[in-house]
Amino acid sequence: xLIATPQSMxxxxxxxLTSRASIRAYDLSFETYGQLNADRSNAVLVCHALNASHHxxxxxxxxxxxxxxxxxxxxxxxxxxxxxxxxxxxxxxxSCFGSTGPxxxxxxxxxxxxxxxxxxVVTVEDWVNAQALLLDRLGIQTLAAVMGGxxxxxxxxxxxxxxxxxxxxxxxxxxxxxxxxxxxAFNEVARRAIVTDPDFHGGNFYRHGVVxxxxxxxxxxxxxITYLSDDVMNEKFGRQLRSAVSGANEGNYLYSTQDxxxxxxxxxxxxxDKFADYFDANTYLLITRALDYFDPARESGGSLTKALAGxxxxxxxxxxxxxxxxxxxxxxxxxxxxxxxxRDVSYAEIDAPHGHDAFLLDDxxxxxxxxxxxxNVAQEVGV
Amino acid sequence: xLIATPQSMxxxxxxxLTSRASIRAYDLSFETYGQLNADRSNAVLVCHALNASHHxxxxxxxxxxxxxxxxxxxxxxxxxxxxxxxxxxxxxxxSCFGSTGPxxxxxxxxxxxxxxxxxxVVTVEDWVNAQALLLDRLGIQTLAAVMGGxxxxxxxxxxxxxxxxxxxxxxxxxxxxxxxxxxxAFNEVARRAIVTDPDFHGGNFYRHGVVxxxxxxxxxxxxxITYLSDDVMNEKFGRQLRSAVSGANEGNYLYSTQDxxxxxxxxxxxxxDKFADYFDANTYLLITRALDYFDPARESGGSLTKALAGxxxxxxxxxxxxxxxxxxxxxxxxxxxxxxxxRDVSYAEIDAPHGHDAFLLDDxxxxxxxxxxxxNVAQEVGV
Numbered sequence: 001x002l003i004a005t006p007q008s009m010x011x012x013x014x015x016x017l018t019s020r021a022s023i024r025a026y027d028l029s030f031e032t033y034g035q036l037n038a039d040r041s042n043a044v045l046v047c048h049a050l051n052a053s054h055h056x057x058x059x060x061x062x063x064x065x066x067x068x069x070x071x072x073x074x075x076x077x078x079x080x081x082x083x084x085x086x087x088x089x090x091x092x093x094x095s096c097f098g099s100t101g102p103x104x105x106x107x108x109x110x111x112x113x114x115x116x117x118x119x120x121v122v123t124v125e126d127w128v129n130a131q132a133l134l135l136d137r138l139g140i141q142t143l144a145a146v147m148g149g150x151x152x153x154x155x156x157x158x159x160x161x162x163x164x165x166x167x168x169x170x171x172x173x174x175x176x177x178x179x180x181x182x183x184x185a186f187n188e189v190a191r192r193a194i195v196t197d198p199d200f201h202g203g204n205f206y207r208h209g210v211v212x213x214x215x216x217x218x219x220x221x222x223x224x225i226t227y228l229s230d231d232v233m234n235e236k237f238g239r240q241l242r243s244a245v246s247g248a249n250e251g252n253y254l255y256s257t258q259d260x261x262x263x264x265x266x267x268x269x270x271x272x273d274k275f276a277d278y279f280d281a282n283t284y285l286l287i288t289r290a291l292d293y294f295d296p297a298r299e300s301g302g303s304l305t306k307a308l309a310g311x312x313x314x315x316x317x318x319x320x321x322x323x324x325x326x327x328x329x330x331x332x333x334x335x336x337x338x339x340x341x342x343r344d345v346s347y348a349e350i351d352a353p354h355g356h357d358a359f360l361l362d363d364x365x366x367x368x369x370x371x372x373x374x375x376n377v378a379q380e381v382g383v
Numbered sequence: 384x385l386i387a388t389p390q391s392m393x394x395x396x397x398x399x400l401t402s403r404a405s406i407r408a409y410d411l412s413f414e415t416y417g418q419l420n421a422d423r424s425n426a427v428l429v430c431h432a433l434n435a436s437h438h439x440x441x442x443x444x445x446x447x448x449x450x451x452x453x454x455x456x457x458x459x460x461x462x463x464x465x466x467x468x469x470x471x472x473x474x475x476x477x478s479c480f481g482s483t484g485p486x487x488x489x490x491x492x493x494x495x496x497x498x499x500x501x502x503x504v505v506t507v508e509d510w511v512n513a514q515a516l517l518l519d520r521l522g523i524q525t526l527a528a529v530m531g532g533x534x535x536x537x538x539x540x541x542x543x544x545x546x547x548x549x550x551x552x553x554x555x556x557x558x559x560x561x562x563x564x565x566x567x568a569f570n571e572v573a574r575r576a577i578v579t580d581p582d583f584h585g586g587n588f589y590r591h592g593v594v595x596x597x598x599x600x601x602x603x604x605x606x607x608i609t610y611l612s613d614d615v616m617n618e619k620f621g622r623q624l625r626s627a628v629s630g631a632n633e634g635n636y637l638y639s640t641q642d643x644x645x646x647x648x649x650x651x652x653x654x655x656d657k658f659a660d661y662f663d664a665n666t667y668l669l670i671t672r673a674l675d676y677f678d679p680a681r682e683s684g685g686s687l688t689k690a691l692a693g694x695x696x697x698x699x700x701x702x703x704x705x706x707x708x709x710x711x712x713x714x715x716x717x718x719x720x721x722x723x724x725x726r727d728v729s730y731a732e733i734d735a736p737h738g739h740d741a742f743l744l745d746d747x748x749x750x751x752x753x754x755x756x757x758x759n760v761a762q763e764v765g766v
Contacts, residue, residue, distance in 0.1 A: 018638075019636075019638035021638075117640075117641075120638075121638040121639065121640060178622060179622070180613055180616070180617055180621075181613075181616035181617050181619075181620040181621055181622065181645075181647045182608060182611075182613045182616050182617075184622070184645050184647050184648065185604075185607075185608045185616065185647050185648075185651055186608060188604070188645075188647070188648045188651055188652075189601060189604045189605055189608065189651065191640065191641070192600065192601060192604065192652070192655075193576060193601050195641055196597040196600070196601075197597075198581055203641075214579040214580075217575065217579070218572060218575060218576050218579075218601060221568075221571070221572040221575065222572055222605065224568075225565060225568045225569060225572065228565075230563055230564075230565045233563070233564035233565050233568065234563055234564050234565075236564075237564040238563075238564055239561060239562070239564065239567070239678065253402075253676060255401070255402035255404075255503075255504040255676075256504065256672075257500075257504060257574065257665075257668035257669060257671075257672045258500075258574070258578055258586075258668070261675070262564075262567050262571075262675065264564045264567050264568050264571070265567065265568075265571045268568055268571055268572065269571075269575070272575075282640075285640035285641070286640060288640075289639075289640045292644065292645065293636060293638075295622065324707075
């Protein structure tokens with residue numbers, strides 16, 4: 001069993017942000033798995049999506065159920081094999097799992113308050129810059145690969161644009177070159193649910209000793225609907241009644257507007273409750289905004305081909321047929337723009353039923369593609 | 384210009400409901416357009432969806448902008464031509480536009496309170512029964528047609544099952560034989576947003592002098608996303624910034640998590656605000672639950688073919704290619720079940736870009752199909 005050990009690195013120098021604000025000093029939580037080889041050529045950075053963290057793989061000592069969020073993908077003998085690669089997971093700035101974020105002390109606060117709503121807006125570009133500074137401190141100049149799914153894939157793509165010489169390969173899974181209007185719309189509804197929760201207090205709920213759990217629950221329920229495909233929802237839940245499972249009421253309708261009637265309702269409420277217990281509301285706003293803002297083609301008059309001209313890495317892109325949040329067509333836009341620039345691109349569209357969630361799941365074809373790709377990377381860097 | 388005049392009918396006898404509860408006495412608001420012919424054969428009942436009412440067509444005297452919700456479809460010379468047909472719109476029980484609903488006095492309340500959360504759960508079947516009683520009072524035994532879109536289409540389908548001998552034709556548009564798990568999921572998130580709004584007060588907000596507007600706004604924003612197609616959202620809004628429209632900030636990002644940044648956000652907030660100003664929160668719960676519960680195949684072990692065996696009407700079904708809320712595949716399930724029963728069915732799948740909303744819009748191919756169908760109905764009933 002791979003044992004993970006969380007670490008933290010402190011940075012004294014201010015980090016200049018895309019918004020022109022800056023973070024005066026900060027900490028980054030991270031974990032590493034495997035061994036950095038002698039010529040420091042086998043490092044792979046794994047970037048996380050909305051609600052994940054630096055705890056990418058392995059388990060914590062004595063806690064066998066504490067698997068990292070991508071443990072099916074990363075570990076000894078896994079598609080990204082920690083026996084060959086030195087894998088790094090970093091918690092992003094503004095998140096709520098150890099790196100500096102809204103619940104940490106604001107050094108600019110006269111009366112020792114936490115950042116709360118004053119935490120500056122951070123972008124994918126800012127995260128990539130912070131990750132690069134961490135790699136500097138770890139003595140890693142060049143990554144064998146940078147890898148991520150969803151928002152993590154945007155960071156991987158960002159790496160190839162901001163630090164093209166420091167990345168040999170980019171593995172971009174279930175991602176997109178930017179959000180569609182519908183994607184932004186779902187993020188906005190979730191944010192409004194949080195911001196209009198009376199317990200949000202303009203983002204300064206910490207000092208009131210409350211948490212805007214109502215809003216967080218709604219945000220998570222909306223999120224969960226968009227992570228799953230209609231097909232897998234119908235297969236897992238369909239129109240099954242809770243009473244058909246519990247045996248109560250002989251499988252008849254309860255005829256209630258507020259009680260749980262269908263299993264899908266029970267599932268969503270459970271997911272919402274769980275999320276509201278651990279996730280920070282300001283972090284939710286920040287991370288969904290980073291998603292909204294990511295748009296590398298914006299500076300190139302909307303041309304993704306122009307935007308990706310400077311990306312010299314080799315690429316693997318993977319998308320999932322039933323992912324309607326980041327549909328295959330969005331991955332194909334990236335593939336097309338890279339091909340326009342004569343870049344080396346592999347692309348796999350996996351016919352998995354699980355929607356956007358598929359990127360976190362163990363699918364043989366999907367994992368086969370990633371494993372084969374990393375076998376080539378390993379040969380290239382000599383591990 | 385067709386002038387509409389709202390009317391109301393009082394019913395003294397209790398209405399027994401599917402849930403085994405009953406409504407002791409009630410009023411139905413309705414409107415009629417055109418003239419009932421001598422043999423009373425030209426009546427068409429139009430059923431409304433979630434947030435609409437009995438005001439289907441025409442305008443109110445002196446209020447030229449008060450068009451009925453389906454005025455593009457219904458009126459003199461329109462596809463459903465009020466020069467030939469006698470058209471009836473009825474506000475459903477539990478709604479908030481005149482018919483008895485949660486904001487009306489509860490006759491069982493000792494201290495003269497309104498129903499609020501105690502308004503009984505009503506189903507599509509209950510609405511159809513109430514509509515049939517209204518037709519009795521209007522002296523209409525047989526409908527030339529019953530017509531509806533979305534939830535209104537479910538009522539039209541319900542009519543052919545509950546009162547097969549009273550319906551010659553059913554026009555079922557952008558509808559489904561039941562909701563999918565995803566449909567129920569969206570309804571449930573919207574309901575949770577309302578129910579967990581502190582101003583909801585368990586549904587008895589009226590006596591507190593407040594309205595759960597936060598929840599209603601979120602519910603409506605979610606609804607709007609599902610009414611539109613991804614394509615039309617990208618076309619209408621895309622990633623356009625509000626500042627690109629207002630001219631402020633030179634089209635740059637504001638870098639804010641709470642202010643409106645994208646035009647789609649502005650649109651959704653506006654729709655949410657507007658809705659929260661006029662729609663009743665308990666009605667929202669009741670009507671989404673009626674959607675969830677509708678499932679005629681349920682009593683037939685899940686076989687829609689068996690369930691529709693008793694439907695003797697002729698059918699027109701219409702669906703829209705980009706409608707992902709009630710996708711064409713769902714209409715095809717109904718078509719297939721009717722064909723299994725050797726019924727007379729016309730079916731048109733319209734390649735409109737507008738998603739579920741298309742059923743309310745003026746599309747030449749769509750209106751052409753409906754017009755042609757009603758031309759045949761007119762010939763059949765001799766008008």
